[in-house]
Amino acid sequence: MTSPAATSTVIRARVNGRDVEMLVPVRLTVADLLRERLGLTGTKVSCEMQVCGACTVLMDGDPISSCTALACDLDGAEVLTVEGLARGRDLHPVQEAFMAANALQCGFCTPGFIMMAVALLDACPDAGPEEIREWMDGNLCRCTGYAPIETAVTLAASRLAAAAVEDGQ
Amino acid sequence: MAVLPELGLVRSGDLDEVLATVDSDHAPYAGGTELVPAMGLGLRRPEAIVDLKRVEALQGIVVDAEFGTATIGAAVTHRRLSDHPAVREHLPTLAAAASRVGNARVRSTGTVGGNLCFAEPRSDLGCVLLALGATAEVRSAEGTRTTSIDELIVGAFETSLTENEILASVTVPFEPPGMSYWKLQSYERPTLGVALVVTEDQWQVTVGAATERPTRAVLAAGDAAGLAAFVDRLEFSDDMTGPPDYKRSVLRAHLGRTLGAAP
Numbered sequence: 310m311t312s313p314a315a316t317s318t319v320i321r322a323r324v325n326g327r328d329v330e331m332l333v334p335v336r337l338t339v340a341d342l343l344r345e346r347l348g349l350t351g352t353k354v355s356c357e358m359q360v361c362g363a364c365t366v367l368m369d370g371d372p373i374s375s376c377t378a379l380a381c382d383l384d385g386a387e388v389l390t391v392e393g394l395a396r397g398r399d400l401h402p403v404q405e406a407f408m409a410a411n412a413l414q415c416g417f418c419t420p421g422f423i424m425m426a427v428a429l430l431d432a433c434p435d436a437g438p439e440e441i442r443e444w445m446d447g448n449l450c451r452c453t454g455y456a457p458i459e460t461a462v463t464l465a466a467s468r469l470a471a472a473a474v475e476d477g478q
Numbered sequence: 479m480a481v482l483p484e485l486g487l488v489r490s491g492d493l494d495e496v497l498a499t500v501d502s503d504h505a506p507y508a509g510g511t512e513l514v515p516a517m518g519l520g521l522r523r524p525e526a527i528v529d530l531k532r533v534e535a536l537q538g539i540v541v542d543a544e545f546g547t548a549t550i551g552a553a554v555t556h557r558r559l560s561d562h563p564a565v566r567e568h569l570p571t572l573a574a575a576a577s578r579v580g581n582a583r584v585r586s587t588g589t590v591g592g593n594l595c596f597a598e599p600r601s602d603l604g605c606v607l608l609a610l611g612a613t614a615e616v617r618s619a620e621g622t623r624t625t626s627i628d629e630l631i632v633g634a635f636e637t638s639l640t641e642n643e644i645l646a647s648v649t650v651p652f653e654p655p656g657m658s659y660w661k662l663q664s665y666e667r668p669t670l671g672v673a674l675v676v677t678e679d680q681w682q683v684t685v686g687a688a689t690e691r692p693t694r695a696v697l698a699a700g701d702a703a704g705l706a707a708f709v710d711r712l713e714f715s716d717d718m719t720g721p722p723d724y725k726r727s728v729l730r731a732h733l734g735r736t737l738g739a740a741p
Contacts, residue, residue, distance in 0.1 A: 314487055314488045314525070316484055316486050318487055335487040336483065336484060338482070338514075341481075357480055357515065359580070359581070359666075365583060368586075371557065371586035372583045373587050374511075374584075377510060377511065377518070378514070378587065379510060379514065381487055381489075381529075382529075382531070425582065425583075443578070443582075444582045447580070447582055447583060447584070447666075
């Protein structure tokens with residue numbers, strides 16, 4: 310390479326169903342893109358080490374730590390954040406289940422937990438306690454309300470399964 | 479929020495172009511699960527990252543049933559590895575270990591090559607791949623060389639790769655009968671990993687995570703003295719997950735339980 314590498318790049322992505330085309334610095338993280346440039350502050354940033362899960366969003370359906378993923382990698386990708394779950398005033402079944410099970414206290418970790426639960430139930434609709442713990446153990450709740458969170462994910466799984474049966478799937 | 483320093487991007491689908499670019503200032507980049515936090519902490523300061531993810535040749539999983547091997551591209555994620563039907567069939571222990579690396583987010587972005595090249599001692603894949611006798615294909619603009627996992631990982635956060643080389647793939651012989659992998663883990667990374675291949679006449683013991691690099695011993699079945707000598711020889715690391723004596727005790731207890739011979 311003779312010329313220095315470009316320090317910004319154009320990305321075309323779909324964020325919560327909306328097409329986005331932006332010039333982004335290579336050093337910009339997905340979390341900063343979402344929070345600072347797109348105003349999607351539902352995604353939280355905490356440990357910045359991929360340990361706590363507060364920043365979890367879905368990229369092409371897979372959960373990622375947006376705090377340490379680079380926005381330049383979003384070119385051609387579909388991104389889903391907690392803001393993209395509800396349909397109008399209708400909350401997503403996972404959001405409903407978190408409310409029903411009182412699965413939050415301060416709420417800071419909640420968007421991350423909800424996105425991880427959505428990823429889990431998309432990949433593994435019949436998730437049992439083992440899968441739920443395996444997938445959710447990468448998210449931390451400093452209020453330590455883990456039992457209601459597990460209840461909420463179990464509840465969401467059963468509601469989604471019932472809805473799928475009703476839809477004749 | 480930590481802001482990364484100014485950073486360049488080299489992105490190409492062409493392996494030769496990538497190989498011509500990689501050097502000490504142009505860091506190979508795939509999942510970013512280790513590199514991005516390291517840059518955030520100022521531990522790595524490359525001028526540019528060289529994206530390997532769009533190079534087709536680094537993405538495949540090729541199974542050769544005739545030779546009984548699977549060749550895994552360096553940019554294959556843990557999730558893709560653990561979900562791959564042929565890997566699950568022929569390398570079930572590797573698939574299971576990959577399915578439990580880090581957390582679900584790390585598994586969807588982190589890659590096999592990144593895991594090996596970062597050479598974090600507390601890793602599952604290094605231990606399991608060493609136990610399986612995997613070989614690594616290393617590429618540079620000058621050519622290709624093949625190396626064992628033992629020669630690839632030389633120490634904590636240290637590989638034998640030069641700054642112009644990248645790991646292209648690992649080729650793994652199908653799992654032998656009698657293989658298992660067990661780990662002790664409280665947080666994101668294993669404290670101790672033990673891969674065993676136990677046959678009627680041989681004990682093959684590979685210990686990872688608790689030492690600077692995974693270490694393998696091949697013993698005659700029932701060689702309790704040899705096993706004890708191997709465990710005594712290991713230099714366990716002293717870190718947040720526990721002092722060396724603790725790790726040695728856990729290893730002894732595990733080997734005693736699984737091999738029926740307390741070392």
